[in-house]
Amino acid sequence: MEKKSGAKSDRQELKNALEYIREGDNLVVYKLDRLARSTYDLHRIARGLEARGIGLIFIKEQIDFTTPAGKLMFTLLGAIAEFERDLINERTAEGRERAKAQGKHMGRKGQDDKQVKQALRLFAERESNGLSVNDISKMTGVPRSTIYAKIKEIAVAE
Structure with missing residues (x-):
């Protein structure tokens, strides 16, 4: 059973089903979209x-694509599904723009500066304290990726 969105055309389970199915078989899909x-x-x-x-x-939808009426319904419902998806994408983009214009933060919450500074201090002292980046991350709650990114920023600035 496919667990990915119908919007993605590169779904492995669908590929597997399409390769497996043989002449004379029927591909039965619960819902067109x-x-x-x-x-x-x-x-x-x-x-x-x-x-x-x-x-x-x-x-x-009770559509059998092997009949002319089924092909017509298939085309109509497919167009409606695509239209609905386009509307959802449009509304989502408008909502994001509206939130951005209102100054609302989009994305993850930023890291606490005190914690980041502590993590960088511990990193600078790692030869004497023997801590790895993983240890520093666990102690300070600052993700390893953030520590490495901040170190890179400092190195570029120097």
Whole structure:
């Protein structure tokens, strides 16, 4: 069972299923938008299956792609799914822009300067204190990646 988004066309389980299925078989998908979210990908997959003599059935929408009416419904619902996805992306981008304009912080919470300074001090003294970056990270709560990034910033500035 595929666990990734229908928006991603590079899904390994889908690739495995498409390679495994044989002529005369039916690919049964629970919901149309689980197979793909773009009409281009839907048609690419459906046409590929059809060319190989494989049926395509969608349970929830009750669409059988092997019939002309099923092909029509498939195309219409695929276009609607793509439209919905585009709307979601548009609204998400607008929301991000609005939050940014209002000065709201986007992303992770920044590190406490005191903790970062303590981590850098301990790093500078590591020959005498015998601490590794991993030890310093655990002691101060500053991620190793942050310690290394700050060290790199200091080295570039010097």
